[in-house]
Amino acid sequence: MPEKPMVSPVVGVVFGLARPHLPVTLTGMGDGDGWAECDEGHRHWGRHGAAGLLLYHRDPEPHVLLQKRALLSIGGGTWGLLGGARHSHEDAVAGALREAGEESTLDPSVVRVHGIIGEHHGGWSYETVIASVAERPAVRRASFETAAVAWVHVDEVPRKKLFPPFADGWSRLRAALVRPVLVVDAAGLDGPDADRPTDGTADLARLRDRLTALGPVTNLPGAAADLSYPEIVIAADGAAPAVEGVDGVRVVTVPKDPEEWARFAIPGAPDEHRVIVTGDPALRDRAKAAGASVADPRWLLDLLA
Numbered sequence: 001m002p003e004k005p006m007v008s009p010v011v012g013v014v015f016g017l018a019r020p021h022l023p024v025t026l027t028g029m030g031d032g033d034g035w036a037e038c039d040e041g042h043r044h045w046g047r048h049g050a051a052g053l054l055l056y057h058r059d060p061e062p063h064v065l066l067q068k069r070a071l072l073s074i075g076g077g078t079w080g081l082l083g084g085a086r087h088s089h090e091d092a093v094a095g096a097l098r099e100a101g102e103e104s105t106l107d108p109s110v111v112r113v114h115g116i117i118g119e120h121h122g123g124w125s126y127e128t129v130i131a132s133v134a135e136r137p138a139v140r141r142a143s144f145e146t147a148a149v150a151w152v153h154v155d156e157v158p159r160k161k162l163f164p165p166f167a168d169g170w171s172r173l174r175a176a177l178v179r180p181v182l183v184v185d186a187a188g189l190d191g192p193d194a195d196r197p198t199d200g201t202a203d204l205a206r207l208r209d210r211l212t213a214l215g216p217v218t219n220l221p222g223a224a225a226d227l228s229y230p231e232i233v234i235a236a237d238g239a240a241p242a243v244e245g246v247d248g249v250r251v252v253t254v255p256k257d258p259e260e261w262a263r264f265a266i267p268g269a270p271d272e273h274r275v276i277v278t279g280d281p282a283l284r285d286r287a288k289a290a291g292a293s294v295a296d297p298r299w300l301l302d303l304l305a
């Protein structure tokens, strides 16, 4: 088999570096650093798959953080994502953030993860982790794998000389630069299929605790990402007793009024994607008209089951 890896028009078909000439002490080799062959017959970098970080910042204009690959890399001199081979014990998020932190001066602790888009080849996968930062930090290169790191305006991305798999995936990735917010109408969970109404303090606290354990959501309605990490907001009826929010789950009160809900369904920022979970037909209509996605209570209850 020739050493030259195959390139096919999907994200991450080839990834990483030919590193055999470099001392191991310089490379920070992990147990995933090596070649793998997928069921489609390609040769890929990353024995346990690979992951990249697509970090964006939108204020005032949308920019993404890109890596210019060092000349000794596959695709040397092209622009793509920070990232690399996953270690056997890592999920995509851990792998992408670790690699980004190794290849650049980015502090992974300031990154907020919103979703994952995966390319699965059978026995091998490349996962792009979509994330954002509240403030746009200055980021510099920090490894031999990286010729440069730069924030690039999204409109400028296609004009750069891109790593071919990244170029092929860019239009889908660009559409996924969003922050999902799941808004749960607590009272609206009380439908024919709901297990219980959620109008008392104990019920609301129980719902909050169940949502805290929700984890990433597959196929979130309206989402471009395969897997979403939504922020969660419980919208309690204004008449309900107060319940404190916890880390990851906010609790707000919204008067049971379609106009109030229409206001609440409008994204608070240009990159927000709101998904309203309610069984109330009037609220669903208002949420859709305001540009939000809607989901049935049954969908959420199944996720929480």
Ligand SMILES: [Zn+2]
Pocket (backbone or CB within 6 Å): 013, 038, 039, 040, 041, 042, 043, 044, 121, 124
């Ligand atoms: Zn493959």
